[in-house]
Amino acid sequence: MDKLLETVKVGIADMNIVKTPNLIRTSGLGSCVGVVVFDLSFGIAGLAHVMLPDSSLAKGAAFNSAKYADTAIRELVSCMSKNGARSSCLKAKIAGGAQMFQFSSGSDLMRIGPRNVEAVKKELAILKIAILAEDVGGNSGRTIEFNPKTGKLNIRTVNKGEFVI
Amino acid sequence: MNFIKKNISAMHLDVLKEIGNIGAGHAATALSTLLNKKIDMTIPDVRVVSFEEMMDMAGGSENVVAGVFLRIEGDAPGSMFFVLPLKQAETFIRALPGCIVFKAEETPYSELALSALQELGNILSGSYLSSLSDFTNLSLFPSVPMLSIDMAGAIIGTGLLEISQVSDYAIVIDTALNEESQSDGDSVKGHFFLLPDPESFQIIFKALGVLDHG
Numbered sequence: 001m002d003k004l005l006e007t008v009k010v011g012i013a014d015m016n017i018v019k020t021p022n023l024i025r026t027s028g029l030g031s032c033v034g035v036v037v038f039d040l041s042f043g044i045a046g047l048a049h050v051m052l053p054d055s056s057l058a059k060g061a062a063f064n065s066a067k068y069a070d071t072a073i074r075e076l077v078s079c080m081s082k083n084g085a086r087s088s089c090l091k092a093k094i095a096g097g098a099q100m101f102q103f104s105s106g107s108d109l110m111r112i113g114p115r116n117v118e119a120v121k122k123e124l125a126i127l128k129i130a131i132l133a134e135d136v137g138g139n140s141g142r143t144i145e146f147n148p149k150t151g152k153l154n155i156r157t158v159n160k161g162e163f164v165i
Numbered sequence: 166m167n168f169i170k171k172n173i174s175a176m177h178l179d180v181l182k183e184i185g186n187i188g189a190g191h192a193a194t195a196l197s198t199l200l201n202k203k204i205d206m207t208i209p210d211v212r213v214v215s216f217e218e219m220m221d222m223a224g225g226s227e228n229v230v231a232g233v234f235l236r237i238e239g240d241a242p243g244s245m246f247f248v249l250p251l252k253q254a255e256t257f258i259r260a261l262p263g264c265i266v267f268k269a270e271e272t273p274y275s276e277l278a279l280s281a282l283q284e285l286g287n288i289l290s291g292s293y294l295s296s297l298s299d300f301t302n303l304s305l306f307p308s309v310p311m312l313s314i315d316m317a318g319a320i321i322g323t324g325l326l327e328i329s330q331v332s333d334y335a336i337v338i339d340t341a342l343n344e345e346s347q348s349d350g351d352s353v354k355g356h357f358f359l360l361p362d363p364e365s366f367q368i369i370f371k372a373l374g375v376l377d378h379g
Contacts (some may be wrong), residue, residue: 011217012334013227028226028318031326051322056331064333100323101234101311112326114311135170143227158229158315 004030007145008047015048015069015076017083018148025145029096031113033069033120033136034154036074036093036146039085045148046080046115048072050096053119069119076158077127090129093153093165094120097136113137133165178211179368181338182377185209186298188293189340189357196342199285200260207341213334216325222339223248223356227316233286234324235310237294239366240303243292243361244324247286251314254282254357255356274314283312293357301372324360331363 008018010026018024021045026034029049038045048066055068065071081087097117117136124131135142135155145154156162186209197204212218219306229252237243249257258278287310298305313320328335338359361369370376 012220012318012325013216013329028220028316030315030318030322032322033236052326052331067329067333095263098319100313100319112323114356127216139313143316 004063010047010049012049013051014076015045015046015066015079016144017046017076017080019042019044019083020147020149022146023147027143028144029144030038030098030100031083031096031116033096033113033116033146035073035076035093035120035124036140036144037073037080037090038082038092038146038148039089039092040148040150042082042085042088043148044083045146046076046087047144047146048076050116050120053161055117055123057083069116073120073127077129081094088129090127091151092124092129092131093133094124094131095135095153095155095165097106098138099143099159100139100144135165166338168249170311174253176375177370180370180373181211182209184297184300184369185211185357185359186340187347188297188359189342192289192293193223194356195288196285199288199345200257202260202344205343208345210337210339212337212339214337215334216322218330219321219325219335219337220318222358223317223321223335224250226316226321229315230320231282231312231314232317232319232320233283233312234320235286235290236308237313237361238308239298239303239304239305241301241361241365241372242327244327245290245307245357245360246321246324246358247281247289248320248358249285249355250316255300257285258282263290267270279312279314279374283310286310286312287359289355293359301369303368321358324358327362328360335360336366359363 006022008024023162024047033050035048055071063074097113099113140157143156193204193206231249233247340357
């Protein structure tokens with residue numbers, strides 16, 4: 001343990017990977033979903049802060065693959081493979097997808113939380129990555145931190161305290 | 166960032182600043198009447214920011230705030246936030262007549278306190294929006310404002326959804342209101358964030374006669 005413990009921060013619509021003994025975290029997940037993909041035996045984990053369910057929603061010219069569930073997870077997995085993770089050993093934990101505001105009239109965008117969760121699960125199923133644990137839905141924001149050594153995902157909320165999945 | 170670079174000039178930013186000025190000016194008057202106190206406002210800040218910077222403007226994505234969020238419907242749709250740090254939400258409720266109990270540390274919050282905060286957001290954003298509507302001659306009406314007390318990132322993320330489909334940057338019109346002659350910790354200090362939907366900028370500029378790309 002000569003290396004200093006470091007926490008890699010992932011912003012909104014962003015992704016990154018981390019190796020032991022470092023941690024990876026993202027804060028303020030609302031309707032966004034935090035997807036952690038990891039290979040425990042190798043001590044490597046990737047985290048994506050997904051904002052929207054489907055890259056077909058993209059209207060602009062500039063394209064950020066970390067923003068959409070489908071492209072973010074694919075990109076994350078390929079990035080981890082390049083860094084030594086074996087795709088057959090990958091597991092996932094997910095958190096987020098809350099509904100922060102209850103709109104009665106609700107356009108589709110207002111129900112984005114559940115749609116994000118659905119899209120993330122679908123994409124993980126396509127890539128045959130098992131979801132070991134999840135904490136999704138509800139209506140509180142979450143800050144999550146993952147330790148690739150233990151495989152524990154720490155979740156902090158404002159109203160419901162802190163717990164580990 | 167493309168659509169912003171292409172279409173927004175310095176003059177446009179000035180026009181947006183004026184929008185923030187007029188809207189928040191009216192909101193400040195409303196707040197002043199409500200609390201029977203002098204209210205100061207800052208000069209509006211119009212910035213093109215990344216989503217992450219937007220969170221920082223509200224005190225960081227993990228910072229707990231009381232946020233009132235509403236959708237603007239009508240000619241120029243958009244999103245609007247009134248964000249109040251939790252400590253200041255407490256100060257605000259204490260300044261209201263009657264004795265509503267609200268402590269930042271004590272959850273769950275009382276229904277009455279939440280309702281009071283929601284009403285605050287309703288009054289302020291309503292006066293912001295109606296002055297904006299008069300100024301631009303556009304028909305703008307608010308959805309029912311929603312209140313959430315949670316991490317700033319989680320709250321503001323919701324308002325960024327529309328814009329996130331088009332861009333990784335948002336144009337934010339930010340104005341802060343302060344209670345006059347008070348130390349920072351004790352005063353009511355809130356931020357207005359106005360986030361027009363991407364296609365609304367042209368409509369606003371057209372309504373104000375500054376559509377020409379400089």
